Amino acid sequence: MKKTLKNKGVATIEELRSICLDSGVNLIGCQMTMDVFGFSKDEFIEGVNIGGAATFLEFAMDADIQLLFNSLQIHFKKCYNSSI
Helix, strand or coil: CHHHHHHCCCCCHHHHHHHHHHCCCCEEEEHHHHHHHCCCHHHECCCEEEECHHHHHHHHHHCCCCCCCCHHHHCECCCCCCCC
């Protein structure tokens, strides 16, 4: 899949993450998902904040755009190369 995305000129996950952080995007990992799967904060990639629905809603109320992804797609060091 990485090869196909590269051949089509699509940015990598690493590039997209970097662009998001450079642009001030607030990445919020779901606390409940972490609890259910037994993940800890130190397993998240750098730059991800942790919060529940109330944290997200507080932020989202003032945001111009909200994008929702499964928190596991933001993902963890142990699932991706640690260079993410």
